[in-house]
Amino acid sequence: MDRWPTLRRVVLHAATVASPGLLVLLLLLVLGVIAPGVAALALAVVLLATAVLVWPYVLGVDSLQVAVDRLERHGDSPGPDTGPSESLRRVWDAVRRMHHEKEQGRRAVEQRLQAEEAILTALPDPLLLIDPARRVVRANAAAAELFGGSPVGRDLAAAIRHPAVLAAADAVLAGEASRAVDFAVSTPVARELVARIMRLEHAAGMPRDGVLEDVAALLSLHDVTAIKRAERMRADFVANASHELRTPLSTLVGFVETLQGPARDDEEARDRFLAIMHEQAHRMARLVEDLLSLSRIEQDEHTPPSGRVDLGEIVHAAVETMEMKARSRGSSIDLVATAGLPLVQADADQIAQVLQNLIDNAIKYGRRGTPVAITLQRSPRGTLAGGRPGIALAVADQGEGIPREHLSRLTERFYRVDPARSRAMGGTGLGLAIVKHIVARHRGRLDIASEPGQGSRFTIHLPVAEPPPSSN
CATH class of the missing domain: 1.10.287.130 (Signal transduction histidine kinase, dimerisation/phosphotransfer (DHp) domain)
Incomplete structure (x- = not known):
């Protein structure tokens, strides 16, 4: 510790403490009660005695200041390194307790902010915080993904160009409590969204370039594409x-x-x-x-079937059932099945329904006199989710085929490529929708391939049944 500043403070404190006695000595000197020499000696004695009394307290205060500075900088301190008085020790204990409480409060605030940050980041809906000037001061990860980058620091119009959304944001910033707007975006993919803008009163500031800016409103975007x-x-x-x-x-x-x-x-x-x-x-x-x-x-559909079914038996039964209808159109049903195929995990009645729908369609839409081809074999590796082995059942006709633009919608309810022809043939428009849902329940896969003028091929892949549990 530097002694000279301490000595100066001791002298100043001693002079302050001894000032009443010094004034009395000066008054006696002026009145001539005491001689100048005696006054000077008395003055020196008073100052020296006061300095001796003040010295430990000054050292204690200096040591306390050093300890407080160390506590502030490093978060911990052993305390004053000299022997302060009991009062200074109590002061140090109070300072340390206050510092500890402040640190606990700071850590609690940091943890709360980190938790809020994690929640904000994890929210699936895009969120934007905007200031009174309509600039974006905060955006979560979902918003950055939606807009192809963070819009922070830019005007809201740079992220959302829809006039109705911008007008609603201006209205809320001007004083309205909240507004909701339906709008659509076309990039990066077409989506239908609902923007909800809510005014935030007395919101905490958010840092931007080291400056705290007021957050005036919260804008949340909800993707309602699936609902619509x-x-x-x-x-x-x-x-x-x-x-x-x-x-x-x-x-x-x-x-x-x-x-x-x-x-x-x-x-x-x-x-x-x-x-x-x-x-x-x-x-x-x-x-x-x-x-x-x-x-x-x-x-x-959410409950997969648990039965173990021989798909070959179901296919042979379906072929026998549909052969008469095929012969009525001058057609035949040709079956090619790989021998020794394992059982599949399936509901026999539902698979029979799938086969009946597919074969019936192949007979109706195939050219008169052309065969319906059915093949039964193992699915290529990797066809089913999770790498499960599967069995592929394909039904192909030699009809007019289906234009490519219709393929993705064939399994929609009541969707028909040629409505008049479908109704004339007795179709309800639900057959392939039923096939799709049954295959989905079986955790299988439906593939549709067609070429205009060459015919269509519908292939279902069903997972192989797990081996039965051992009796042991």
Whole structure:
């Protein structure tokens, strides 16, 4: 410790403490009560005695200051290195306790900020914090991914160019509590979003370039693409189902009215009309049955089947069932199956339904007199998820084929490449949707390949059944 500054402080403190006595001596000197020599000696004695008394306290205060500085810089300190008085020791204990409480509070704030940062970063929805000037001062990882980079430091318009969103942000910054806007973006992929902007009152500042800026509003973006698509699919489904039922029902009502009126006594017309009514009633029955079947399959889709099935037996049974229909169109069903294939994990009834739908389509849409080819073999390695081994069942026709732009939508409900031809052939528009959901329940895969003028090929891959548990 530097002694000279300490000595100066001792002298100054001694003079301050002894000032009343020094004033008394000066007054006695002026009044002539004491001689100058005696006054000087008395002055020196008073100063020396005061300095001796003050010296330990000054040293204690200096040592305390050093200890406090060390505590502030390093977070810990052994305390004053001289023997201060009990009062200074209590002061040091209070300082150390206050410093400890401050450090605990600082660490708690840091942990809370880190937790909030982790939550903000992990949120799947993009979030932006904007200041009163509409600049983005904070963005989470989801926002950076959506906009192809962090928009921090730029005007909101640089990230979102939709006029309605910008107008809503301006309105909230001007004083409104909140607003919500539906809008769409086309890059990097087409999405439908809902922007919710909420005003933040007295929000804590966020650092930008070392300067704290006020956060005025929170903008969150919610991706509703899947919800909107599901709503459209539901509306389309209801509309299509209503249309598919209304058409044959209107036909039935019309013929009933005709039979009750002009054709009441016309036996030939009555027989012809009854045949048409019978066909339309069967069409509605098939549609209702397919709707119920699809509903049941969707309910069980999350639960994979546990049965062990010989796919070859199911295929042979399906071929025998459909051979008569194939012969009626001058066609045949050719089956090529690899011998010794393992069992598959499947629901036998549902796989039979899949085969019936695929073979029925191949017969209806194949050219008259051309065969329907069915092949049964092992799936190529890596076809199924997780590298599971599988069995491939393919049904191919030699029909007109399907244009490429229709392939991705073939498994949608009521989707038809040629609606008039499909209805004329008795199709409900649900067959391939049923196939897709059954294959999904089996944790399998459906592949569709087609070339216009050459025909179509539908292949399902089903996972091989796990070996049965040992009886031991």
